[in-house]
Amino acid sequence: MNAVQADQLGKTYGKTGRALEEVSFSVEKGEIFGFIGGNGAGKTTAIKILVGLVNPSHGSALIFEHPAGTREAKEKIGYLPEVSNYPDWIPSGRLLDFYASLSHSSPPGKEWISSLFSLVGLSGKEKIPLRQFSKGMMQRFGLAQSLVGDAPLLLLDEPTSGLDPQAQREMKDLLLSLREKGKTLFFSSHQLSHVEEICDRIGILKDGRLVACASVTSLLDQEGPFEITASPGTEALAGIAPVAPQARVAVMDGKVLVPQEQLIPALEFLRAKGVHIQGVEKKRPSLEDVFLNMVRKGPGANEKGDRP
Amino acid sequence: MSDVWLLARYQIEEALAKKLFYIVVLMGLVLVGGVFFANTFELGHQGRVVRDASLSVIGVFSLALTLLLTLQAIPREIENRTIYPILARPLSRFQYLLGKELGIALVVGASLSLFYGLLLLLLFLKEGSFPVPLLGNALCNWLECVVISSFSFLLSVLVSPPLNFCFTIVAYFLGHFPVVYVNYILGRIPPVSGFVVETAKFALPQLEYLDIKTTLLYGDPISPLYFVEITLYALLYSGVLLYLAVLFFERKDL
Ligand SMILES: Nc1ncnc2c1ncn2[C@@H]1O[C@H](COP(=O)(O)OP(=O)(O)OP(=O)(O)O)[C@@H](O)[C@H]1O
Ligand SMILES: [Mg+2]
Numbered sequence: 050m051n052a053v054q055a056d057q058l059g060k061t062y063g064k065t066g067r068a069l070e071e072v073s074f075s076v077e078k079g080e081i082f083g084f085i086g087g088n089g090a091g092k093t094t095a096i097k098i099l100v101g102l103v104n105p106s107h108g109s110a111l112i113f114e115h116p117a118g119t120r121e122a123k124e125k126i127g128y129l130p131e132v133s134n135y136p137d138w139i140p141s142g143r144l145l146d147f148y149a150s151l152s153h154s155s156p157p158g159k160e161w162i163s164s165l166f167s168l169v170g171l172s173g174k175e176k177i178p179l180r181q182f183s184k185g186m187m188q189r190f191g192l193a194q195s196l197v198g199d200a201p202l203l204l205l206d207e208p209t210s211g212l213d214p215q216a217q218r219e220m221k222d223l224l225l226s227l228r229e230k231g232k233t234l235f236f237s238s239h240q241l242s243h244v245e246e247i248c249d250r251i252g253i254l255k256d257g258r259l260v261a262c263a264s265v266t267s268l269l270d271q272e273g274p275f276e277i278t279a280s281p282g283t284e285a286l287a288g289i290a291p292v293a294p295q296a297r298v299a300v301m302d303g304k305v306l307v308p309q310e311q312l313i314p315a316l317e318f319l320r321a322k323g324v325h326i327q328g329v330e331k332k333r334p335s336l337e338d339v340f341l342n343m344v345r346k347g348p349g350a351n352e353k354g355d356r357p
Numbered sequence: 358m359s360d361v362w363l364l365a366r367y368q369i370e371e372a373l374a375k376k377l378f379y380i381v382v383l384m385g386l387v388l389v390g391g392v393f394f395a396n397t398f399e400l401g402h403q404g405r406v407v408r409d410a411s412l413s414v415i416g417v418f419s420l421a422l423t424l425l426l427t428l429q430a431i432p433r434e435i436e437n438r439t440i441y442p443i444l445a446r447p448l449s450r451f452q453y454l455l456g457k458e459l460g461i462a463l464v465v466g467a468s469l470s471l472f473y474g475l476l477l478l479l480l481f482l483k484e485g486s487f488p489v490p491l492l493g494n495a496l497c498n499w500l501e502c503v504v505i506s507s508f509s510f511l512l513s514v515l516v517s518p519p520l521n522f523c524f525t526i527v528a529y530f531l532g533h534f535p536v537v538y539v540n541y542i543l544g545r546i547p548p549v550s551g552f553v554v555e556t557a558k559f560a561l562p563q564l565e566y567l568d569i570k571t572t573l574l575y576g577d578p579i580s581p582l583y584f585v586e587i588t589l590y591a592l593l594y595s596g597v598l599l600y601l602a603v604l605f606f607e608r609k610d611l
Contacts, residue, residue, distance in 0.1 A: 097611070
């Protein structure tokens with residue numbers, strides 16, 4: 050059974066504001082799925098549709114086979130909104146207790162609440178009203194409230210935003226430990242290194258369209274850039290931009306990194322300039338390379354995926 | 358139902374955390390007391406005048422409290438995005454709206470109890486007996502607040518709070534517009550526009566029926582059945598408006 054099944058999701062705000070177009074993907078139970086894309090790509094819109102906060106203009110979404118937004122679907126999800134904002138007139142512990150009572154699946158009692166507080170690094174802060182929380186503390190509280198229902202699927206919209214480096218690492222470990230406990234995680238992020246490290250599969254959104262949806266290994270395999278090595282200090286390398294606009298040149302090291310489809314023109318250019326090429330090696334790219342590469346291309350130009 | 362109650366409690370706690378709420382309640386209490394003593398000492402003891410003035414003060418303050426709590430209840434939660442962690446839980450938007458309305462109705466009810474409690478106490482001290490019929494007016498007052506609150510709730514999912522305020526105030530005054538006048542107007546205009554006026558009057562809250570102050574002050578008896586009728590009317594009217602509010606609210610992207 051898929052934890053999430055999105056079919057041809059589309060969202061148009063007003064008459065013209067296209068936020069999502071024909072987005073289809075699935076998330077398997079127990080998986081960590083990362084959702085990446087530039088600002089305004091549609092990540093938050095997609096997540097809000099899954100939670101039931103936004104009605105899709107087209108298509109449908111299922112959460113553990115229940116239509117998104119229904120009570121049955123919402124019983125299965127814990128949601129961390131993109132903007133951490135919680136009522137500030139109530140002590141944080143009481144607020145979490147309130148959320149717990151609304152989530153029917155939560156284990157009862159004070160121990161559960163305080164164990165959540167210590168899990169997210171806020172132990173002993175239950176009595177403090179949220180107006181006294183810092184941004185990062187708010188974000189931690191946000192994670193706690195998404196966990197309070199003990200739901201099997203977590204939809205987290207930028208969980209690491211606003212966290213200090215140590216907290217980001219802790220968050221990463223926490224996400225991994227949640228997977229260990231059998232949770233399915235679906236999260237959006239701009240922290241591509243984290244996404245690369247912990248996700249099983251990734252969806253890349255561009256202008257509301259899903260331009261890639263694949264496992265991390267297959268994404269990184271296919272998109273490998275090539276490193277061309279010439280002798281250090283070869284000035285001719287610097288002139289490669291017209292034939293390979295995305296090339297990254299290090300003249301001092303005599304190295305050029307070019308994406309796969311620009312390899313041939315780059316080699317031809319260098320040969321024409323009489324550069325002695327010592328070697329060509331396929332590199333394992335970082336997710337950032339893959340992402341930037343895809344986002345630069347036109348929408349849908351690089352549609353692929355091991356499954357939708 | 359337990360979810361609705363949880364939401365209502367949350368709404369009550371939020372209202373009780375507002376300073377402005379206490380200020381309005383306190384001002385109401387001070388004015389009820391002030392009007393009572395002013396009328397007693399300056400005009401001599403005139404039961405009817407004292408009652409009339411105090412009840413008017415209570416009417417105005419309960420309306421103010423209702424608007425204070427209702428106008429912003431939903432728009433602010435949407436704007437602050439505090440609505441997300443609530444609606445992401447397994448509850449319907451209907452339960453959410455009902456919980457909020459119930460919470461506000463209870464807070465306004467509690468405030469009215471304070472106002473009437475003070476008034477009855479003062480009258481008791483002055484006259485040596487409790488003017489029990491005033492409790493009927495308390496019920497009417499509360500029903501009026503419930504109706505106004507549901508009207509304003511519906512508008513709050515459709516228009517901005519300032520517009521909502523204007524519309525609700527207009528509806529309040531038109532709602533108090535006596536039906537006899539409406540019938541009089543209906544008799545003098547062509548049937549088509551007459552139909553429009555009649556529909557408009559029917560769609561707006563018929564607050565005139567909830568206004569029993571004059572009858573009470575002149576000591577005319579009111580049958581208990583009348584209270585049952587207006588209670589049913591207020592609940593039915595609020596129910597229909599809540600249903601409409603849910604219809605619009607469910608289509609809203611948050
Ligand atoms: N309520 C709304 N009304 C109109 N347009 C909206 C609304 N919410 C989002 N949009 C538009 O939809 C598009 C997608 O927005 P969305 O918030 O989903 O992007 P995102 O991928 O989450 O971006 P970010 O990384 O900045 O959070 C944007 O162009 C945005 O302007
Ligand atoms: Mg976003």
